[in-house]
Amino acid sequence: MQGLINHQQHLSSTEDFFRYFDIAFDEKVLNVSRLHILKRFFQYIEQQEEPSRDNGTAMFAFYRSLLLKAYNDFVLSTPAEQKVFRCFQETDGRRHVNLESLRASLSNRDAV
Numbered sequence: 763m764q765g766l767i768n769h770q771q772h773l774s775s776t777e778d779f780f781r782y783f784d785i786a787f788d789e790k791v792l793n794v795s796r797l798h799i800l801k802r803f804f805q806y807i808e809q810q811e812e813p814s815r816d817n818g819t820a821m822f823a824f825y826r827s828l829l830l831k832a833y834n835d836f837v838l839s840t841p842a843e844q845k846v847f848r849c850f851q852e853t854d855g856r857r858h859v860n861l862e863s864l865r866a867s868l869s870n871r872d873a874v
Contacts, residue, residue, distance in 0.1 A: 776800055780833075783826040787833060795836040802832035 773779050776796040780787045792799070806828040813820035 783829050785830050799832050799836055803829050
């Protein structure tokens with residue numbers, strides 16, 4: 763088990779995670795959704811009860827299945843549809859700024 767954790771700590775890219783867990787991936791999907799996939803992967807880890815840490819094979823299979831599940835969430839869907847990050851959860855990804863706050867910020871700039 764300790765070997766699995768140590769190895770994962772040295773993974774530096776999304777592609778490294780997929781290669782480590784021997785999961786085939788579409789580069790186009792990773793280019794668009796890499797951060798979303800990893801965040802969803804860690805959300806899935808937090809939601810599930812881990813198998814015994816004494817069983818390295820079970821732990822590897824556990825992490826692999828959750829990464830594959832997170833990846834599949836984005837194969838036919840977009841980050842905006844999945845709403846992993848807060849900016850997509852708030853008002854469907856749109857930010858609303860009222861006109862008065864824009865005018866106030868402009869007058870503050872003129873004063874400087």
